[in-house]
Amino acid sequence: MVTVPVRSGALEWIHVDCPLCGADDAEPVYERDHETGSTLGRLRKIDVLCRRCGFMYTDPRPSAADMRRYYAEASGASGSVFHAMEPGSRLRGLIEERAAFMQPLVASHFGSGPGAILDIGCATGDLLEHLDLPEWHKAGLEPSARASATARTRGLEVECGDLESTSLPDRSFDVITCISVLEHVHDLRASVGRIRQSLRPGGLAFVEVPDSTRPVAQIAEFFSFEHLSHFTRGTLVRCLAEAGLEAIAFDEQVGLPNLRVCARRSEQIPAKAAFGTDDAEALRRAIARYRRQREAFAETLTRRLNDRVDRWATRDARVAVYGAGMHTRFLMEVVDLGRSVTCLLDSDPRKAGSSFLGWRVFGPDDIPRLGLDAILISTNAFEEEVYSAIAPTARAHAIEVVRCYG
Template sequence: MNDEAGESIIHLEKCPGCGYSERIPVYAIAWERSIPVAVCARCALTYQEAPLNAAELERYYRTNSIYHFHGPGSRQHKLVGARHAFLAGLLPSQDRHRCVLDVGCGFGDFLASFDPSAWRRMGIELNAERAAFGRESLGLEIIERPLESPGIEPGSVDLLCAFGVIEHMYDLPTVFASMHSCLAMGGLGVVNVADIDKPDHGVSDYFCAEHILSFCPETLQSAIQAAGFELVKTAPVTPDENKDVGCVFRKVRQDSFWRGMRAMPERAGRLADAIRVYVRRRQEYIAGMRRRFEEAGLFDPSLRVGVYGAGGHTEQMLEGVPELRTVRFFFDSDPAKRGRPFLGGAIHSPEEIPTLGLDAVLISSRAFEEEILAALTRTLPSSIRVIPMYREFGERS
């Protein structure tokens, strides 16, 4: 791709799954430009019609990078256990040294959980800082090139993992051909993606600029079969959250060619309807939240309010609740964010809350609401109201 191509807008005129051009428009993601999302009327694959190009993606990630805590006790670390549970009983026998390849391995938590005396542990990670951590601190082999580029010996991988990866790509035939090529005969692949059939009705939008594709269980299976793999298992990888779908599949033939995703027009219609219902419910949800904020007196202009949580959740919350855009104090537990400008204000350490003369702190997090609520209730003076967003609003007990 030359520089010019990097700047021009990509238009997917045909479905990346089946090549059909008829589509059902279902959504538009608000970014610098609007990104339309459609469901293929034939195979039900859900895709952005004009995904971000390389230059736009770089700009997007510069402001939207998500800091992932890693190591023991973190959410990333809990995912390691969930992934092993998902693969339980399916891993190849240890009759010889095996090779595991984790595509998009991040800091390498999952790879590091494999015994190095039994496994060659390889990862692909394009973020240089994470790649260096995996290499230097965990002793992993990390490649900083995309899976499609040469570098992995064909037929050398016994277990290929790609958790939360394929939704970032639109060239499905190439992605799956690369997986097929590096897997050994009988080798296993495992992928997971967010399940578009189970979107949250929270503040964070299911649709985001970096996810070009969306899958339901049927379309994920269809894509894997289109690449010539045999399906082994389909289920959520995180059954307690139940918002994702994962598939394990096996390489059963030497040759690989893209057969195209199968026709499921009825499924496409149902999926498009379900997405429209999701969009409406999310709008209603945010409208309801705005009403509750108003009833809690949060829009009183004399009230000095801070927001706990300086990330995408808060950005999306303020998009739906314009009355709170005057907030200037944001708090975050991530030390790397402190002092940075954010939405017209600045990010502070939670320890600073009592020193800033605030009347109330709104917790802008779903996953960590209870944890943050407990910590703030314990540490803040009773003159500062702590307001959770998801559980019933109320005065501190």
């Protein structure tokens, strides 16, 4: 991958050739302004489509150093805004769904003996803890210091670090999981190559990334500022194959608009695959549909919320937004909440006591003492769970609860 740095103000913008095939022949297919916070400010992100292989990626992009500065400030923007692992919760359902895909493949491949697994981007270790691998050594890698520390309190061996900068031992793991990671990395080829190198011969990699042919229209941007690579089923298979990882099974029961695949380490890395552009037209159609749906949704939501926001401002109401994440960042762009918002709420233990968008983040248990008049739930995936969890407390304290989607 060729990179050409261009300095613009406080940022260094990097031009990259296609991370998948190496060609320097791409056309812009999606552009959007992103408010990234005080470190990088407001930026226009351009995603392009390689004319040679049909891979979609961000070009130009902020340098790796600038992105590290962004993540240091916006560490609270990622991850679930409703961290509940009780039976029936959405997060528990996702963990169980992933485990249900993995367990039979691991059992059929390795039998019942001992082994070693590494979860890259393991957060607080929910998946590692849930997997039924009693004789296996479980290890994790997690960039958040707070999340990795929480995982260690659960008895898991978790190192604080990321895939691109942490030294991983060669041929040391039978299974590596990499969920919601590859779309973030700067050097895609090198990152996938490191996964293969850390697998033992015949080892399995379980990879999950957003499916760019199924973007979901909501307030939060599907083609996130943080996502530098946008995969289709075909480009994901080719990306893995070029590194020596052969896709052997896709999960056809994924509850998210994601791609979930199991790939096996191959001892012979194939010659560069013949590239087609079959995915290009599917991506263009998906992007056009997504743009129309998102604009219509934003217009409807703005009309619905503006009356409430004006009413809150008129009576000097104290309002909390539930969700210290990217959804709230985008919501602030379409609705002027700054006049009434006094704080944020979030049940993710990694965010408690931190600051996001200039507001302090509290946990749901703090609601009774905050003197709130209203709570606006700012999440799509967890809206129903959040509402069910806080509604009794809100009713007891005469707090209005407003949903974006329900």
